[in-house]
Amino acid sequence: MITLLNWSICLLGILICEGSCLKVQYNGDQVLKILPQSSKHAQYLQELSNKWMLDLWKPDMVEEIISGREVHVRIPFSHVRQMKETLLQNTMPFDVLIYDVQKVIDSSSVSEHKMQKTSLEDYDYTKYHTMDEIYHWMELIKEKHSDLMTQHYLGSTYEMRPIYYFKIGWPSDKPKKIIFMDCGIHAREWIAVAYCQWFVKEILSRHKNDPLLTNVLNQVDFYIVPVINIDGYIYSWTTERLWRKTRSPHNNGTCYGVDLNRNFNSHWCTVGASQHCSSITFCGPTPASEPETQAVAHLVENRKSDILCYFTIHSYGEMILLPYGYTKNPSTNHKEMTDVAEKAVAKMKEKHNNQYRVGSASVILYDNSGSSMDWATDQGINLTYTFELRDNGTYGFQLPADQIKPTCEETMTAMISMIEYVNENYLGNSAVTVVSLWLTVFLSCAICIYNPLTN
Structure with missing residues (x-):
């Protein structure tokens, strides 16, 4: 009965909002820009990415996280606080590029x-x-x-x-x-x-x-x-x-x-x-x-x-x-x-x-x-x-x-x-063709200008 009710609610949602209930949501997810400053930083960030199955945006391979290269990564809302605390504890510089991924999506006319x-x-x-x-x-x-x-x-x-x-x-x-x-x-x-x-x-x-x-x-x-x-x-x-x-x-x-x-x-x-x-x-x-x-x-x-x-x-x-x-x-x-x-x-x-x-x-x-x-x-x-x-x-x-x-x-x-x-x-x-084409355009314009003057 509960399953039937859930399907009914979802079907109603599809009819009302064109299927938005089926979409993956990113509420509270953030995109961080992180700069690993040492090989130790890079290795630790690789381990976190693998452990939490993070969505890397730049680079798109864990193995490509290296010292001195910016990392852009989407952090699920459930891990945002822990991720920031971890970065601070390891003195790894970071900035927030996107504070709420879902809000960016919703703010566009696409939604x-x-x-x-x-x-x-x-x-x-x-x-x-x-x-x-x-x-x-x-x-x-x-x-x-x-x-x-x-x-x-x-x-x-x-x-x-x-x-x-x-x-x-x-x-x-x-x-x-x-x-x-x-x-x-x-x-x-x-x-x-x-x-x-x-x-x-x-x-x-x-x-x-x-x-x-x-x-x-x-x-x-x-x-x-x-x-x-x-x-x-x-x-x-x-x-x-x-x-x-x-x-x-x-x-x-x-x-x-x-x-x-x-x-x-x-x-x-x-x-x-x-x-x-x-x-x-x-x-x-x-x-x-x-x-x-x-x-x-x-x-x-x-x-x-x-x-x-x-x-x-x-x-x-x-x-x-x-x-x-x-x-x-x-x-x-x-x-x-x-x-x-x-x-x-x-x-x-x-x-x-x-x-x-x-x-x-x-x-x-x-x-x-x-x-x-x-x-x-x-x-x-x-x-x-x-x-x-x-x-x-x-x-x-x-x-x-x-x-x-x-x-x-x-x-x-x-x-x-x-x-x-x-x-x-x-x-x-x-070169010859383009020059000739430009001459044609120029002569056409000249004729258009000349004709009104002579009428």
């Missing part, structure tokens, strides 16, 4: 999100959107811009949801070069998904009046995957906001999900990844075990000789990362990649005075293996980057919607900077 299938003109790129809304947006935008873009089936998720990608570029009888971008590998990193939609919008709205994009779209197709980890993304909306992995079951269903950015066949599970399925960095039972990974790998491997750039979009940390994550050794064109990235972050700083860092993943972030960036580099793609978008820890994975616009604006300036580099160094007759 009151209502499913809306609006027209394309009314689609709000400054808000986070559910997967159903994104699917609907994809249908609308491909129909409106059918002259320039097409939608293609990439593969299916574990839960049999379709993964699509956009191909954006002018039709051509000849094979074209490709710039590839994946978003949403980690479910809780909603800003990455928001940026992919923003990028598509910007390319489609700018290209007619932008000689650079006009030239590039004649020679290059953009392949954009708005969301790869669709199952995990949906789960982060419906059940557990801070969910990171996929939703495939493991160990007879005792744990779920694989970290897709540890699942690619590039020095798979050697460093910075876990073979324990309960870990947020679980690399999977085998390389490319996940259907999502297989879908990306199949497409890229078939077109790798045509791919000029591979971008993978993440959060948080405000960095542009270069290969590699599994070794401190630089890639063969490390200087070229560094120069391109540093010019891009200079443009980002001009936009909103926000300073991103540049460097190899293993040097300025932490060791990791099996990432899509490193795997793409192994495929022979010259320019491969991981973008870690806003912020630096104030909100972490819960970046407020009011920061979507500035984040996307500054990231777009970096992308355009990199596209300019590709245009100048990898595309044929690009």
Whole structure:
């Protein structure tokens, strides 16, 4: 009888609050920024993290907690007081980044999100959107811009949801070069998904009046995957906001999900990844075990000789990362990649005075293996980057919607900077073409100005 009553109450809650009674709550949980100042500090923090099964945000592996490197970690409410007392007793400096994780979630409009299938003109790129809304947006935008873009089936998720990608570029009888971008590998990193939609919008709205994009779209197709980890993304909306992995079951269903950015066949599970399925960095039972990974790998491997750039979009940390994550050794064109990235972050700083860092993943972030960036580099793609978008820890994975616009604006300036580099160094007759296009625009403007004067 009690069980039936509980189910009735929960069902009523679903009808009233759209399933909020099913969601994992983080009431009173805090995110601390801790600085271990010695190897003893680091070891003690590792032991606490393992003992209490803490949710590490930075780094995401216990083994990566070292002296002198900031640690961002979510502490359950039940352990907050004890954790702070322990840190004080061990003279380990710390600050509180987030005082109540649930309040941050509740304070955003996401907590009151209502499913809306609006027209394309009314689609709000400054808000986070559910997967159903994104699917609907994809249908609308491909129909409106059918002259320039097409939608293609990439593969299916574990839960049999379709993964699509956009191909954006002018039709051509000849094979074209490709710039590839994946978003949403980690479910809780909603800003990455928001940026992919923003990028598509910007390319489609700018290209007619932008000689650079006009030239590039004649020679290059953009392949954009708005969301790869669709199952995990949906789960982060419906059940557990801070969910990171996929939703495939493991160990007879005792744990779920694989970290897709540890699942690619590039020095798979050697460093910075876990073979324990309960870990947020679980690399999977085998390389490319996940259907999502297989879908990306199949497409890229078939077109790798045509791919000029591979971008993978993440959060948080405000960095542009270069290969590699599994070794401190630089890639063969490390200087070229560094120069391109540093010019891009200079443009980002001009936009909103926000300073991103540049460097190899293993040097300025932490060791990791099996990432899509490193795997793409192994495929022979010259320019491969991981973008870690806003912020630096104030909100972490819960970046407020009011920061979507500035984040996307500054990231777009970096992308355009990199596209300019590709245009100048990898595309044929690009300089002449762009000059001629600018002359065409100038002459058109001159004629428009002249005609009214002569009438």
